[in-house]
Amino acid sequence: MPAGNNAHSSPSHPQGTFAVIDFETTGISPECGARPTEIGVVILEDGVIVDTYESLMNPGVHIPYFIQELTGITDSMVRHAPDVGTVMQEVTEFIASHRLVAHNAAFDSKFLDAELIKLKRPRDKEMLCSLMLSRRVFPEIPSHKLSSLVETLRLPSTKHHRALADATAAAHLLMHIQRELEQRFDLDHVSHEMLLSIQQATRAKLEKCIAEFMKAPK
DNA sequence: TGCCAGGCCCTCTTTAGGGCCTT
Numbered sequence: 001m002p003a004g005n006n007a008h009s010s011p012s013h014p015q016g017t018f019a020v021i022d023f024e025t026t027g028i029s030p031e032c033g034a035r036p037t038e039i040g041v042v043i044l045e046d047g048v049i050v051d052t053y054e055s056l057m058n059p060g061v062h063i064p065y066f067i068q069e070l071t072g073i074t075d076s077m078v079r080h081a082p083d084v085g086t087v088m089q090e091v092t093e094f095i096a097s098h099r100l101v102a103h104n105a106a107f108d109s110k111f112l113d114a115e116l117i118k119l120k121r122p123r124d125k126e127m128l129c130s131l132m133l134s135r136r137v138f139p140e141i142p143s144h145k146l147s148s149l150v151e152t153l154r155l156p157s158t159k160h161h162r163a164l165a166d167a168t169a170a171a172h173l174l175m176h177i178q179r180e181l182e183q184r185f186d187l188d189h190v191s192h193e194m195l196l197s198i199q200q201a202t203r204a205k206l207e208k209c210i211a212e213f214m215k216a217p218k
Numbered sequence: 219t220g221c222c223a224g225g226c227c228c229t230c231t232t233t234a235g236g237g238c239c240t241t
Contacts, residue, residue, distance in 0.1 A: 025241050032222045034241075065219075067241060106225050107240035131239065132226075145239065161241085202227090 003082035003090050004039075004055030018044040018128070018192070019098035020174060021091075022167035023111045024071045026063050030114040035059030036084055037073050040163030041094055042171040047178065049171060053094045054164035056081040071161045088115040099192045103146045103170040105129035128192070130173045132199050136206050137177050149173055185210055 020042045027034030037059050043051035056073065058081045068074050081087075102108035105127040116123050134144045141152055146169055150157040155172040158165045178190040181198075194213050201209035 023241080027222070028241055029223045031224095034222085037241090064221090064241090070241070102240090104225090104238095104240045107223095110224085111241095129226095135227075135238095143238085 003057070003087045004053045004094075017050075017098050018101050018171070018174065019095040020044060020101045020130075020167050020171040021095070021108055021112065022102060022163045022170060023108050024073055024161065024163050025111060026059050026061055026067060028107075030111055033061065034111075035061055036088075036111050036115065037063060037071070037078050038163040039087065039091055040165070040167035041091065042164070042167045043098060044171050044174065047175050049168070051094075052164060052168070053091065055087045055090070057084045057087040058082065059084060072159075073162075084115060085118065088119060092116065092119060092121055100125055100127040101130060101170065101174055102127055103129070103166070103173070104131045126196065128174075128195055129199060130170050130177070133177050133195060134173065136198050136201070137180055146170060146173070181210075185214065187214075 022040045023036045024038040025034050025036050036057055038056045039054065041053040042049055056078050058078045060083065063073065063075055063078070100123075106129070109123070109127045113123055131144055134141070134149060138144075141149070143149075143152075146166060147160045149155065150160075150169050150173075153173070153176055155169055155176060157169045157172070160166065160169075178195075181187060181190045181194075194210070197209055197213050198206060
């Protein structure tokens with residue numbers, strides 16, 4: 001029986017789709033012994049959420065009280081959940097060839113990489129960061145916390161600090177950023193490569209970066 | 219019980235420091 005719940009089957013994983021992921025964890029860094037307690041994944045295809053995955057997982061360590069308060073995920077909730085390895089094995093199959101996205105990707109990529117190394121399936125794709133993209137595209141917004149962006153940009157959202165809810169909010173943020181770029185630069189489509197170029201450009205060089213990308217041969 | 223990290227950005231900077239952001 002699968003460890004996680006996914007809303008729809010996804011028989012193919014074409015390039016150009018996005019897998020937006022979010023971890024809830026026992027702490028801030030796997031290097032300090034923190035482990036994942038929950039993962040949520042949202043598959044985006046052509047601006048539409050076509051699939052989702054979520055699962056609690058047993059981290060094998062105590063969840064600090066303040067994190068239980070923060071996320072609502074308690075020791076008793078994960079006690080009988082599948083272990084992290086079992087869940088992450090499913091997740092690797094689920095995210096397959098999709099482009100990866102996370103809000104503050106530096107955080108989620110650390111936990112993802114730590115688990116993928118244990119499965120001997122190291123990540124081979126760069127992860128897009130919706131936090132960095134938001135800072136580039138909406139520099140006038142004072143706070144780029146996911147919860148603040150949900151409120152400021154009026155994005156759909158449910159319960160903050162649960163994995164699938166936050167992954168869904170980040171997915172809506174990514175779609176909002178794509179629509180904003182399409183309108184601002186009169187584009188038909190904003191590709192993964194363009195988003196990666198924008199993410200890697202400094203804020204001051206954003207306009208030049210986009211102009212050069214638009215002039216580049218396809 | 220509380221703490222633990224690290225990459226990015228901005229500025230009173232660049233031979234640095236502090237805030238943001240993730241749990």
